[in-house]
Structure formats: structure tokens, C-alpha cells
Amino acid sequence: MRYCRLCVMPDTKPDLLLDAEGVCNACRSFEKRKLVDWDARKEELLRILDRYRSRDGSRWDCIVPVSGGKDSTYQVVRMLQMGMNPLCVTATTCDLSDIGRKNIENIKNLGVDYIEVSPNKKIRRKLNRIGLSQVGDISWPEHVGIFTIPVRAAVDFGVPLIVWGENSQNEYGGPAVASENNVLNRRWLEEFGGLLGLRVTDLIGMEGIEERHLIPYSYPTDEELRRVGVTGIFLGYFIPWDGYSNALISQAFGFSTLPMTVEGSIVNYENLDNYQTGIHDYFKFLKFGFGRATDIASLHVRRGRITRRDAIELVRLHDGKFPWTYLGKPLEEILAPLAVTVEEFVKICDRFTNRKIFLRDSRGDLVKDRRGNLTKIRYPKLEEEVEVPCPS
Amino acid sequence: MSVLIVDYGMSNLGSIRRSLEECEAKVLISDDPRSLRSAVCAVLPGVGAFADGMKNLEEKGWVPAIREEVAAKGIPLLGICLGMQLLAGVGKEGGKRDGLGLIAGEARRLEPEGPGVRIPHVGWNEVHTVRTSPLFEGIPDGTDFYFVHGYHLVPADAGNLLATTPYCGRFASAVASGSVYGVQFHPEKSGRSGFRLLRNFLRISGAGG
Numbered sequence: 001m002r003y004c005r006l007c008v009m010p011d012t013k014p015d016l017l018l019d020a021e022g023v024c025n026a027c028r029s030f031e032k033r034k035l036v037d038w039d040a041r042k043e044e045l046l047r048i049l050d051r052y053r054s055r056d057g058s059r060w061d062c063i064v065p066v067s068g069g070k071d072s073t074y075q076v077v078r079m080l081q082m083g084m085n086p087l088c089v090t091a092t093t094c095d096l097s098d099i100g101r102k103n104i105e106n107i108k109n110l111g112v113d114y115i116e117v118s119p120n121k122k123i124r125r126k127l128n129r130i131g132l133s134q135v136g137d138i139s140w141p142e143h144v145g146i147f148t149i150p151v152r153a154a155v156d157f158g159v160p161l162i163v164w165g166e167n168s169q170n171e172y173g174g175p176a177v178a179s180e181n182n183v184l185n186r187r188w189l190e191e192f193g194g195l196l197g198l199r200v201t202d203l204i205g206m207e208g209i210e211e212r213h214l215i216p217y218s219y220p221t222d223e224e225l226r227r228v229g230v231t232g233i234f235l236g237y238f239i240p241w242d243g244y245s246n247a248l249i250s251q252a253f254g255f256s257t258l259p260m261t262v263e264g265s266i267v268n269y270e271n272l273d274n275y276q277t278g279i280h281d282y283f284k285f286l287k288f289g290f291g292r293a294t295d296i297a298s299l300h301v302r303r304g305r306i307t308r309r310d311a312i313e314l315v316r317l318h319d320g321k322f323p324w325t326y327l328g329k330p331l332e333e334i335l336a337p338l339a340v341t342v343e344e345f346v347k348i349c350d351r352f353t354n355r356k357i358f359l360r361d362s363r364g365d366l367v368k369d370r371r372g373n374l375t376k377i378r379y380p381k382l383e384e385e386v387e388v389p390c391p392s
Numbered sequence: 393m394s395v396l397i398v399d400y401g402m403s404n405l406g407s408i409r410r411s412l413e414e415c416e417a418k419v420l421i422s423d424d425p426r427s428l429r430s431a432v433c434a435v436l437p438g439v440g441a442f443a444d445g446m447k448n449l450e451e452k453g454w455v456p457a458i459r460e461e462v463a464a465k466g467i468p469l470l471g472i473c474l475g476m477q478l479l480a481g482v483g484k485e486g487g488k489r490d491g492l493g494l495i496a497g498e499a500r501r502l503e504p505e506g507p508g509v510r511i512p513h514v515g516w517n518e519v520h521t522v523r524t525s526p527l528f529e530g531i532p533d534g535t536d537f538y539f540v541h542g543y544h545l546v547p548a549d550a551g552n553l554l555a556t557t558p559y560c561g562r563f564a565s566a567v568a569s570g571s572v573y574g575v576q577f578h579p580e581k582s583g584r585s586g587f588r589l590l591r592n593f594l595r596i597s598g599a600g601g
Contacts, residue, residue, distance in 0.1 A: 011583045011584070012516065014516075014538045014578070014581040014582070014583075015407065015580075015581045016583065017414070017583055017584060017587065018583070018584065133510065134510050134511065134512070135510070135512065135514050136510075136514070198512060198542075199440075199441070201441075202542070287515050287516075288516075347508075351508055351510065352510075352515075354515065354516060356536070
């Protein structure tokens with residue numbers, strides 16, 4: 001396990017590449033942001049919005065998928081500033097938190113039309129359990145639904161433009177891919193949309209799940225998309241994206257944060273809307289050796305808001321702790337709707353743990369402290385060694 | 393002369409193109425089978441089910457083109473994930489269906505070897521080479537690559553087996569027949585080892601790297 005010399009991301013993250021100088025592609029891509037002509041991008045965005053704006057006011061101008069979080073609140077604020085009349089669409093999270101509900105209500109008060117789509121909870125619990133035990137993603141249905149539900153809404157309401165937030169792949173893209181980096185289509189969904197090799201059609205027949213139960217998780221057909229002319233754009237392509245400034249702006253528009261940092265994270269302003277997120281992030285730590293604290297610390301290091309030295313310490317303090325609670329809710333209660341006990345949960349965790357990156361005892365068993373926490377073999381260091389590249 | 397990425401509508405091609413470009417290859421993404429004629433080598437990516445993959449390849453006219461240029465003229469081809477499985481003679485995902493037939497064998501579902509073994513196989517896992525191949529040059533035996541799949545190719549001829557991975561028994565994680573290569577993992581998501589493998593493929597093909 002090696003870490004980027006500039007931030008604290010490890011090379012066990014799929015897609016992440018450390019270059020000859022030991023710097024990751026996310027940091028390199030961030031450096032390239034300076035070369036982007038953001039004024040031109042903004043102009044381009046305004047032209048696109050203009051093209052899709054309803055001429056006679058008979059339909060909404062665009063769909064904005066909203067979770068109620070800091071980024072979607074920011075998206076709505078920006079769309080209203082640009083004179084759009086959006087239909088905001090929420091795909092309800094798998095286990096909506098109280099603060100998440102409060103922030104959804106806040107979005108409604110911004111002055112927009114709003115709908116919430118809540119897939120069948122009985123089926124969703126089954127999907128949560130299948131996702132957790134088969135691909136290690138408890139919120140698998142949410143990670144699919146946040147992409148499929150707004151697209152279905154676009155088709156059903158005849159609104160062609162969908163304004164997404166950030167392209168999670170954006171920071172890895174160079175100028176060469178920029179042209180296709182601002183649209184979300186079926187292919188993007190299949191590769192980056194969080195399916196993790198478990199396809200929606202694979203689920204039919206499991207635990208009594210039928211095709212008709214999976215409507216919210218199915219992407220519309222190409223024919224339907226063509227009929228409405230659905231186009232998705234990523235706002236993050238047109239406006240430089242920064243989660244922290246989005247949080248500041250959103251707070252000024254009524255968005256609520258927690259009084260303390262979220263468990264396993266180092267901030268209080270994101271991942272507030274689903275009680276299962278702590279489990280999701282913990283599995284990332286088990287599979288790849290980094291958790292939410294590493295992501296957030298790296299974002300702040302790149303933007304010069306904390307030093308790498310601080311990031312190393314904060315990550316050591318918060319990353320990958322066993323998720324006994326999330327947003328204050330005990331693990332046992334979070335697992336109860338899935339009919340999974342804490343004991344069974346620990347066993348599932350062990351099956352997904354990449355044993356090569358954690359300390360083991362002489363018998364080969366994972367070493368855990370009294371709180372069930374693992375220890376990584378290698379943590380980021382102040383001076384990362386740079387490997388001399390072998391001649392290719 | 394460029395590296396052709398076969399576009400048959402089954403995968404987002406951005407990440408594989410980006411990886412090849414980082415290996416300093418000249419890349420062409422095309423959905424026109426005629427473009428194979430002028431390619432120095434080709435990459436067949438893929439995400440999705442076998443039957444859908446073959447249907448799309450057939451509809452876009454890729455099947456005869458690939459058989460002609462790759463099988464007959466020896467243009468190097470690298471199949472990745474579903475792209476590797478499509479090299480098989482037969483696939484059993486989404487109904488039995490003929491594959492490209494470039495590697496004798498069958499694409500089948502992974503069978504868990506016991507309770508608690510999860511399908512699909514997702515994450516980093518070891519790749520052990522069973523013979524030396526220029527594709528794995530400079531990559532130590534047992535190196536981890538990144539996998540996301542529920543099916544695998546079972547080669548009929550052990551001579552086509554390049555590497556295995558210890559999961560669900562042991563499955564073929566890399567195969568080769570002449571200038572046709574297939575890898576079940578995603579080199580474009582596997583960090584520097586993945587890039588090394590892509591560079592090796594480009595070098596084998598005379599496309600740089």
C-alpha cells in the first residue's frame with residue numbers, strides 16, 4: 001500500500017494511479033483545474049440552460065436530483081439564480097435520518113416544485129441485505145436509485161434536461177476526455193454508477209424479488225430516452241466544484257449541519273442523510289484501506305486548507321473505526337430492519353476485509369482492539385518514499 | 393496507426409481510453425468495424441451480460457470483422473472483463489449463445505465453493521501466471537489486480553491458460569491464443585500493475601508502450 005505524496009489517498013483505490021513522482025491522478029487533475037477557462041464554461045452552461053428552458057412555461061425547465069445534502073441544496077440555489085424553474089426529485093435514502101429529512105424540507109422552502117420517490121421498503125430491506133452480503137454495499141439500492149429515479153422522472157414528466165452535481169470521475173479526467181465528461185448516460189451509470197458487478201436483472205428470483213419490484217431501479221429504455229431527448233449534465237464540469245464552499249453557501253440558505261463531526265469522518269456537513277452510510281464507508285475501509293476521513297482530508301489538503309501533516313493525524317484519528325454508531329444511531333438498530341445481527345455483521349465484515357493490508361496475528365487472524373477496530377500495516381507518512389520507476 | 397477500442401455499446405470507454413493514452417498510445421474509439429483494418433491492435437472492453445454483448449457485436453457487424461482481422465490476419469486483440477468472456481466459443485449468461493470463438497471454451501457463472509463465498513467477485517485479488525508471457529513481463533507472480541465479475545471463461549485447452557486467480561476454486565484470470573489475449577480483471581482500474589500490463593500489450597502489438 002502506497003500513498004500519494006501530496007494528499008493521503010492510497011493506491012489501493014481502484015482507478016487511482018501514482019505517477020513517477022508519487023503523486024496521484026486526482027491531485028494532478030486538480031492542478032489542471034487552473035488551466036480551465038471557467039468563464040467560458042459558465043457561458044456554455046448558460047447557453048445550454050437557455051436551450052432547454054421551457055418557452056411557454058408548460059413544463060419544468062430541468063430536473064435537479066436532490067438528496068437534501070449540501071451539494072444538492074447548492075445545485076438548487078444555483079439553478080434558481082440562473083432563472084431556471086426546476087423540478088427537484090429525491091430518491092429517498094435507504095434509512096433517512098432526521099437531519100436528512102429536515103434538509104429536504106429546507107429545499108422545498110427554497111421555492112421549487114418537488115417530488116420524492118420512495119421505493120417499496122420491504123423490497124429495499126431485501127436489497128440492502130443482498131447488497132451488504134454479496135457486494136459489501138449495504139446501500140446498493142440507493143446507489144442505483146439515485147441515478148435511475150431522476151432519469152425516470154425526466155422521461156415521465158417530459159423534462160429533457162437533468163442537472164447533476166459533481167461527476168465522481170471528473171477529478172481523474174484530463175482535457176482529452178473533457179468532451180464526454182459532462183454527460184451522464186447509461187454507459188456512465190453501468191461503469192461508475194455504483195452497481196459493483198451486481199446487475200439489477202441479477203436480482204430477479206432472489207428472495208421472492210420479481211421484475212415488477214425493480215421498476216425504480218431500472219434505467220429507462222433507449223427508446224424512452226430518445227422520445228423525450230433526455231440529456232444529463234454535470235454542474236461540476238461548468239462550475240469549479242468544492243464541497244466545502246457548497247456547504248457554506250447551503251448553510252446560508254437554511255441547510256443544517258451536525259454539532260460535531262460525523263463518525264468516521266472529519267467534518268459535520270456531509271453524508272448526513274442515511275444512517276447506513278457509516279457501514280458503507282467502513283466497508284470501503286475494509287476493501288481498500290481508506291475511509292471517508294481520507295477522502296475529505298485529501299480534498300482539503302488539495303485546496304490548501306489543511307496541511308498534509310494534519311491530514312495524516314486526522315485520518316489516523318478517525319478513519320475506518322468500527323461503525324458502532326452513525327449519526328448517533330446504534331449499529332444494532334441500523335441493522336435491525338435487515339434482520340442482521342451485530343455478530344452476523346462482524347462475520348460479513350471479515351469476508352470483505354482485504355487481509356493483506358491489515359495486521360494479523362501469528363495464526364493469521366485479523367488483529368482487532370477491544371472496540372473491534374483493525375490496524376493497517378501501513379499508514380501515510382510525512383515523507384512518502386518514491387519508487388524509482390522500472391524502465392518500461 | 394492507432395489502438396482501436398471496439399465500441400459496441402457495452403461500456404463506458406472513457407477510463408480505458410484514458411489509461412491507454414497515459415501509456416502514450418494513439419487511441420481511436422470506433423463503432424465502425426471497418427476501422428479494424430487500419431488498427432495496429434484492438435481492445436475489446438465490456439460491462440454487462442454475455443448474450444447482450446454478442447447481440448450488440450452482431451448488430452453492429454463486428455463479429456465477421458473481428459474474426460477476419462484478428463483470427464485470420466493476427467491483429468493483436470485484448471479482451472477485458474466481458475470482452476475476455478466474449479472471446480469464448482460459447483457463453484451461458486442470459487441464455488446459451490455463441491461467442492467470438494477465438495478461444496475454445498465456455499463463459500460460465502462462478503460457482504461458490506462453499507457458504508459465505510460471495511458472487512459477484514469484486515475487489516483486488518491475486519493473479520498467478522501459469523506460463524511466462526510477454527503480457528505479464530515485469531509483473532511479479534501473485535500481483536493484485538482489480539476484479540468485478542460474476543462469470544468467467546473456462547478455456548477448453550489448458551494451453552490457452554495464462555494466469556489463474558484463487559477464487560471459487562481457481563478461475564482463469566488471463567488467457568491467450570496467438571495474438572489474442574483476454575484478462576478477466578480491469579487493468580485500467582488496477583493502478584501501476586494494470587498500466588504495466590497495458591504497456592506490455594502495446595509493446596507486443598508494436599504500438600509503443
